[in-house]
Amino acid sequence: MKTSGIEGPVTIGVLAGRTGVNVPTIRYYEGIGLIPPAQRRxxxxxxxxxxxxxxxTFIRSCRDFxxxxxxxxxxxxLTEDGERDCVEARDIAQRHLDEVRNKLTELHALERSLVRFVSSCTAACAGGPAPKCTILKDLGRAAAATSAETGCCGQGA
Structure with missing residues (x-):
């Protein structure tokens, strides 16, 4: 008995189970032309x-990254065109890596702010009334500063 691969045509449910891509997502990928339309019984x-x-399986791996x-x-x-250079794949991966690094920088800044919020609360008001919490005050100041920077409608000041 074979246990790996597809021996013949399989239903969308079986395909979903084998690839880890859920049925609605497979339909979506088909709808946007990412995968070819299925044959129909x-x-x-x-x-x-x-x-x-x-x-x-390839698409799922890409999405997981x-x-x-x-x-x-x-x-x-690129997987379907032997005439194209692998540098194209590298360039796509490099742009994605740059995006990931930018997000990491933003997340590290967010982490530093949250550490300050928690430390401030621990030192100044932990156990006191919630409305006097330094975290709530700091978040209010951060929101006010953001509003002042972007203006009333999310546009630059």
Whole structure:
């Protein structure tokens, strides 16, 4: 008995189980053209061949690494075109790496602020009445500063 791979056409539910991509997501990917449309049985049920499993496994891996749908679309197109240079894949990955590093920088700044909030509360008011909590006051000041920087409608001042 074979236990790996697709032996023949499988339903969307079986494909979902084998790839870890849920059924609505498979339908979505099909709808946006990320994967080719499934064949249909006379009953109208979708059926997929081995290529669909390979493609969905690749897409899932890309998404697990945080690549956007458009980045995944570009990477998928590279897997299908032997005339294109792998530098394109590297460039997509480099841009994504740059985005991840920017997010990490933002998250580290957020962490530092939260550490200050918690330390301030621990030192100044922990156990006191909530309305006098330094965290709530600091958050209020941060919101006011953000409003002043962006103006009333989210536009720069």
């Amino acid at each position: 006379p009953s109208g049920h979708r059926v997929y061949g081995p290529a669909a499993q390979q493609l969905l 945080g690549f956007s749908i458009e980045q995944v679309r570009a990477l998928v197109s």
